[in-house]
Amino acid sequence: MPPFQRPAGEGTGGERTSRSPAPCRSTGPAPRWSGGAATLEIDVRAELHQQNGFLHGGVLSCAADNALTFAGGTVLGPYVLTGGFSIQYLRPATGRTLRARAEVVHAGRRQAVVRCDLHTLDDDGAATLCAVAQGTVLPVSVP
Template identity: 70%
Template sequence: MAQKTLAAQPFSVLLGARVTAFGGGEAVLELDARDDLRQQNGFLHGGVLAYAADNALTFAAGSALGPAVLTGGFSIQYIRPATGPTLIARASTLHGGRRQAVCRCELYVADAGGAETLCAVAQGTVLTVRT
């Protein structure tokens, strides 16, 4: 279900995002750090990190609340520049009710050897929507 949902998001397809884990109130989203996703200093653009956090938070909540969810809002704190070749966004549901979930996401960059460095954290609220 998660892969199908991600494939239906044109912006996610453009970025080359992939869901590598999904279920039990958790989700992991990854994407390769291409040159066209970097800012002027060579770091991954903050907007790319914000996208990854937003989608990972929503997927984590969706695994707890069901597929009809939208981000209600989130905040992100950048800790250090994202310089590795792979961005990894790991999100988990902290609290899930009937109509909303509060989730947290940690964003890492992984180097070629797989070592991960924390570069940002985010927290947000995801709401169910009536379809």
């Protein structure tokens, strides 16, 4: 299977996320997607922190982008790209794990609108919402 290709519908993403940019590589459980939704987790590491000790906003953005695209791909097919997205940072991200959970809000033939909630999990597993994102995912021709 070529890099970035995955079966349409559902799956886990070890083969795909291994080619993601280093900060976005899922180091937690394998990403999961099916039925218009996707979840990925990133273990928080020191090199992912910004100068004040919080998880860098770029890491949250990268996780949102991947989750949005995985979820959109479950309804549009395996060859998709992010058309654009916005992210709102609600509070500094601290914790042990970053979880991005995306769901398709609307899907047509030419695009899907997808929303993503980003939570950090502490050592006890308690989740704190730290950012929300929304974007469009577009189908592309097979390369």
